Amino acid sequence: xxxxxxxxxxxxxxxxxxxxxxxxxxxxxxxxxxxxxxxxxxxxxxxxxxxxxxxxxxxxxxxxxxxxxxxxxxxxxxxxxxxxxxxxxxxxxxxxxxxxxxxxxxxxxxxxxxxxxxxxxxxxxxxxxxxxxxxxxxxxxxxxxxxxxxxxxxxxxxxxxxxxxxxxxxxxxxxxxxxxxxxxxxxxxxxxxxxxxxxxxxxxxxxxxxxxxxxxxxxxxxxxxxxxxxxxxxxxxxxxxxxxxxxxxxxxxxxxxxxxxxxxxxxxxxxxxxxxxxxxxxxxxxxxxxxxxxxxxxxxxxxxxxxxxxxxxxxxxxxxxxx
Amino acid sequence: xxxxxxxxxxxxxxxxxxxxxxxxxxxxxxxxxxxxxxxxxxxxxxxxxxxxxxxxxxxxxxxxxxxxxxxxxxxxxxxxxxxxxxxxxxxxxxxxxxxxxxxxxxxxxxxxxxxxxxxxxxxxxxxxxxxxxxxxxxxxxxxxxxxxxxxxxxxxxxxxxxxxxxxxxxxxxxxxxxxxxxxxxxxxxxxxxxxxxxxxxxxxxxxxxxxxxxxxxxxxxxxxxxxxxxxxxxxxxxxxxxxxxxxxxxxxxxxxxxxxxxxxxxxxxxxxxxxxxxxxxxxxxxxxxxxxxxxxxxxxxxxxxxxxxxxxxxxxxxxxxxx
Numbered sequence: 001x002x003x004x005x006x007x008x009x010x011x012x013x014x015x016x017x018x019x020x021x022x023x024x025x026x027x028x029x030x031x032x033x034x035x036x037x038x039x040x041x042x043x044x045x046x047x048x049x050x051x052x053x054x055x056x057x058x059x060x061x062x063x064x065x066x067x068x069x070x071x072x073x074x075x076x077x078x079x080x081x082x083x084x085x086x087x088x089x090x091x092x093x094x095x096x097x098x099x100x101x102x103x104x105x106x107x108x109x110x111x112x113x114x115x116x117x118x119x120x121x122x123x124x125x126x127x128x129x130x131x132x133x134x135x136x137x138x139x140x141x142x143x144x145x146x147x148x149x150x151x152x153x154x155x156x157x158x159x160x161x162x163x164x165x166x167x168x169x170x171x172x173x174x175x176x177x178x179x180x181x182x183x184x185x186x187x188x189x190x191x192x193x194x195x196x197x198x199x200x201x202x203x204x205x206x207x208x209x210x211x212x213x214x215x216x217x218x219x220x221x222x223x224x225x226x227x228x229x230x231x232x233x234x235x236x237x238x239x240x241x242x243x244x245x246x247x248x249x250x251x252x253x254x255x256x257x258x259x260x261x262x263x264x265x266x267x268x269x270x271x272x273x274x275x276x277x278x279x280x281x282x283x284x285x286x287x288x289x290x291x292x293x294x295x296x297x298x299x300x301x302x303x304x305x306x307x308x309x310x311x312x313x314x315x316x317x318x319x320x321x322x323x
Numbered sequence: 324x325x326x327x328x329x330x331x332x333x334x335x336x337x338x339x340x341x342x343x344x345x346x347x348x349x350x351x352x353x354x355x356x357x358x359x360x361x362x363x364x365x366x367x368x369x370x371x372x373x374x375x376x377x378x379x380x381x382x383x384x385x386x387x388x389x390x391x392x393x394x395x396x397x398x399x400x401x402x403x404x405x406x407x408x409x410x411x412x413x414x415x416x417x418x419x420x421x422x423x424x425x426x427x428x429x430x431x432x433x434x435x436x437x438x439x440x441x442x443x444x445x446x447x448x449x450x451x452x453x454x455x456x457x458x459x460x461x462x463x464x465x466x467x468x469x470x471x472x473x474x475x476x477x478x479x480x481x482x483x484x485x486x487x488x489x490x491x492x493x494x495x496x497x498x499x500x501x502x503x504x505x506x507x508x509x510x511x512x513x514x515x516x517x518x519x520x521x522x523x524x525x526x527x528x529x530x531x532x533x534x535x536x537x538x539x540x541x542x543x544x545x546x547x548x549x550x551x552x553x554x555x556x557x558x559x560x561x562x563x564x565x566x567x568x569x570x571x572x573x574x575x576x577x578x579x580x581x582x583x584x585x586x587x588x589x590x591x592x593x594x595x596x597x598x599x600x601x602x603x604x605x606x607x608x609x610x611x612x613x614x615x616x617x618x619x620x621x622x623x624x625x626x627x628x629x630x631x632x633x634x635x636x637x638x639x640x641x642x643x644x645x646x
Contacts, residue, residue: 002642002646003643003646006639006640006642006646009636009639009641010636010639010640010643011638013632027492042562058634081374178628182628185632212636215632215636216632218628218632219628219629219632222624222625222627222628222629223622223625223628224622224624224625264616289597299546299547301545301546301547301624302545302546302547304545305501305505305541305542305545305546306542306545309336309538309539309541309542312335312538313336313535313538316329316333317329317333319325319329320326320329320330320333323325323326323329
C-alpha cells in the first residue's frame with residue numbers, strides 16, 4: 001500500500017512539474033491573467049496578469065497518477081471515484097468562475113448564490129451516497145476518544161455543510177503565493193497516512209497523488225508566483241480535502257487538518273459581524289486573517305512558512321487523535 | 324511508538340517556538356550578529372547583523388523533547404545518546420567557529436584544518452562505537468535490493484568519511500534564509516519514519532523531536548530571516564542527519580535524503596576543479612549551487628520551496644527503497 005502511494009506521489013510530482021512547464025506559456029498566451037481584486041492589499045497590484053487556472057496541474061497530474069497506481073478492486077475504486085467526482089465537480093464550479101472573471105475582465109465571477117447552490121447540490125448528493133455505503137455510513141469517528149457517533153438523519157445535512165464550508169474556506173485561504181498549495185500538500189499527505197491507518201488503500205493513493213500534484217505546483221506557485229491556481233484549483237482542493245475526511249469518517253479532524261482554511265472563513269465572519277455591530281470598526285486589519293498578518297508587516301513568504309509548519313504540527317496532532 | 328514520536332515533535336515545536344522568542348532579544352543584545360562573507364551575493368549584504376547561533380533552538384528544544392518522551396530501556400537509550408553525542412559534538416565545533424567569527428569581527432572562524440581534525444576524531448570514535456554494537460554492526464543495507472553488505476574493516480573509515488562529509492555539506496547548504504532548516508525538517512521526519520520501519524523507537528523519537536525543532540526555528544528563520552542557525556546549527560544538523568542514517572544502517576540513503584547537502588559540496592568541488600582546469604573559468608555563476616540559482620534570478624524564497632519539495636520527493640523515494 002505504502003509503495004503504491006509513494007509511486008503515485010512521485011509520478012504526480014514528475015508529471016505535474018512537466019505539465020506546469022507546458023501549461024505556463026499556454027495560459028500566458030490565452031491571457032488567462034488574474035485581475036487583482038481592487039480591495040486587496042496594495043502590494044498585490046504587481047500580481048496583475050499572473051495566469052490563473054494553474055490548479056489544473058494539481059488536478060490532472062494527481063488524477064492521472066492515482067488512476068495509474070490504484071488497485072482495481074470494486075469497493076476501493078468506488079471510494080476513489082467518489083473522491084475525485086466531488087473534487088472535479090467543485091473544480092468545474094471554480095473553472096466557470098475563473099472563466100467569467102477572465103471574460104468580464106473583472107474579479108467578479110459567478111454570483112455567490114449561484115456558486116453556493118451548485119456546490120450544495122453536489123455536496124448533498126455526495127453525502128447521501130456516503131451514508132449508503134457500508135465502507136462509510138452515517139457514523140463518524142470521535143478523535144482521541146476511540147469512539148464513534150452515529151449521526152443518523154443529521155449525517156447528510158451536516159456533511160453537506162462541512163463540505164461546502166471547507167470548499168469555500170479553501171477558496172478564501174488562496175490569497176498569498178504558495179499559501180494554499182503548501183498547506184494542502186501537508187493536508188494530503190496527512191490524509192494519506194490516515195488512509196493507511198484505516199486500510200483505505202485506493203483513497204490513500206488518491207491523497208498521495210494530490211500531495212505530489214501540490215508539490216509540483218509549488219515549483220511555479222511559490223513566492224514570487226508565476227502561476228496561480230485560481231478558483232479552479234482552490235475549489236478542487238477544498239472538495240478533495242473534505243471528501244477524503246468524510247470518506248474516512250473523520251470529518252471532525254478537519255478542525256485540525258483544515259485549520260487555516262477554517263480560520264479564513266471564521267476571521268471573515270468575525271470581521272463582518274464586528275463591523276456590523278460597531279458600525280464600521282474592524283477587528284482585523286483585513287480579512288481573511290493572512291492579510292491581517294501581511295498588513296502587520298510580515299512578509300508573504302514568512303506567512304506561508306508559518307502556515308506550513310503550524311499545519312504540519314496540527315496534522316501530527318490529528319494523527320495522534322486517529323491512532 | 325508513533326504516539327511518542329508525535330508528542331516529541333509537538334513538544335519540540337512548542338518549546339522551540341517559545342525558546343526562539345526568548346533567545347532572539349538575547350542574541351541581539353550580545354551582538355551575535357552575522358558578518359556576511361564579503362564574496363557572498365550582493366543581496367546578502369542586507370543580512371549583516373542578523374543574529375546567529377539560532378541553531379540552539381533546534382538542538383535544545385529537540386534534545387529536551389526527546390529526553391521527555393523516550394523510553395528508558397538500555398539499548399534504545401544508548402542509540403539515542405550516541406545520536407545526540409555526535410550531533411552536540413559537531414555543534415560545539417560549530418559554536419567555537421561562530422564565537423571566533425564574532426570575536427574577530429570577520430567571517431573567518433576556526434581554521435578549516437582545525438575544524439576537520441576535530442570532526443574526524445569525533446566521527447571516528449562514533450563509527451568505531453557503531454561497529455561494535457549489535458544493533459548496528461559493520462553491515463549496511465542496500466536500498467531497493469533488500470540486501471545487506473558487510474563492510475568489515477572498511478566500515479569505520481567509510482562511515483567516518485560519510486559523517487564528516489555530510490556535516491560539512493550541511494554547513495555549505497546553510498546559505499539562504501530557511502533553506503537548511505526546511506530541508507532538514509523533511510529529512511528528520513523521513514529518518515523518523517525509517518526508524519518506525521526499523522523498529523528503532525528511541526532514535527525515531529529523537530528524529531521526530533528534531534523535526535519539531537526545525538519547524539519552530541523556521542518561524543524565525545524563514546525568509547526574511549530574523550535569526551540564522553550559524554555553524555552551531557548547521558554542524559548540529561549535519562551530525563544528527565548522518566548519525567541517524569548510520570545508526571539505521573542506511574548510510575546509502577543519504578544520497579537521496581541529504582541530496583541537496585551533497586550537491587552543495589559537489590558543486591563546490593566541480594566549480595573549484597573546473598576553475599583550476601580552465602585557469603579561471605566558472606561552470607556555475609557561484610557555488611554552492613543555491614547561489615547559482617539565486618544569481619540566475621530565482622528568488623531566495625522560491626529556491627527554498629524548490630529544495631523543500633524536491634527533498635520531499637527524494638525522501639519518499641528513500642522510503643520506497645527501505646520499505
